Amino acid sequence: MIDLHCHIIPWVDDGAESAHTACRMAEICLQNGVDTIVATPHSNLVGSRLNYRDRLFTEYFSMFRALLRQHDIPLRVLPGSEVFAHSSNLRELLQEDKVIPLNHSRYLLVEFNFHTSPEMLNRLLRMVRAYGYIPVIAHPERYYAVQEAPGLALQWYDQGYVIQLNKGSLMGRLGQSACETAQYLLSTQAAHVVASDAHDTRGRAPGFRSLLPLLRDFCSPEYIRDLLEGNPFRILTDQNL
Template sequence: MIDIHSHILPGVDDGAMNIEESLEMAAMAAESGVDYIVATPHCNIPGVYDNYWGPSMKESLVKLRRAVNECDIPIRIVAGMEIFVTPELPDLFRKKKLLTLNGTRYFLTEFDFSEDMQECDKVLKECKSLGFIPVIAHPERYYFIQEYPEYVFEWLKQGYGIQVNKGSILGRFGRAARRTADTLLEQGMISCVASDAHSSYQRTPFMGEIYDYLMEEYGPAYTQVLLENNPKRILAGKELVKNWG
């Protein structure tokens, strides 16, 4: 499996507090069958986290990769960010302050839960015009998608990726998020499922339970698309497998 969304970098956001916890998370993910995990620290959240790409972020990534290798944990750490949408996003891309997923055209992005969808779309279309492709993180948690889940189809038609959290499917973010995640799954409007892991004890990177759930409820073909095929395509910069239309 490939997990494209995790807060495994130590001490940079509200994820792993230190290198020890990062290593626990890496070992937990590997144990559950994850071969690659993308480190996606929060970036560009006004007044909370900047975390723009630069020497400090690069050093954190290098240190974590080295520690994982030294501990013989069988997992690869891939570079990325979870980028918060603001009007400045296109300019930040031009200034090379943002990191895409594994250096591809795809970038993981999130919004304020109560954001206006027209404003989000405007910024995302500007980013697309620059050659970048959004992968929308946890749309099932946004209020406007909970009210109008069919809007995700508009994003899919634009070529965007749709990443749902394993915790939403398993009911850990409330009934509205689970109901919306179920709707998106049933309609084939999800590109991939990821952990959005924040620690080794809560919101963990262990993917075994979601693998089992998806296999039981949706079968091996759909499960492989969500947990392996599309995540692999994202990290390779290739067109996503469609489950819709």
């Protein structure tokens, strides 16, 4: 399996708090049958490192890969980021090529402030598209606009944007509304990917083993394979979904 969204690199955001935690997270991935992850630190988020596409970011990424090698952890880690999109500087970031898409593909993982209006969400998503990227919308079920009107996420699906649900939402760890919205999007087959959005080894850990029984309640075996493997693979190899 492939985990497309994971805060596993230590030192760069509110994810893994130490090299030790990061290694434990990587081991949990492997124990759960996840052999490939995309490291997606928060980017453009105030209060965190900005994690734009630059030499320093490349160094952090290489250091993390070296750390796994040192500890003989054979997890395949690919580069990415989770871009916090807001109107004050998204255009500039796209214009100046500062964003880090998922494994150098056209697919860009984007997140928003939970309170963003539907109009602004649509405007920002169109902007991402206009610069040649395909938005992968991180945890739409957590945004209030989608919780109030889940049809918004169905429109995004129809527009060719990628819908990525969080494991924690589906399991009810991120609030009841997020849980209900995520389960609704699964039941309508409007989700493309389920990812861990892991930050640690406890409440927000990687791995999908604990999630599988719930997925089986909502999805066919073929759909589960698409969510956890097929679609993430297509994204990382820059194919259409």
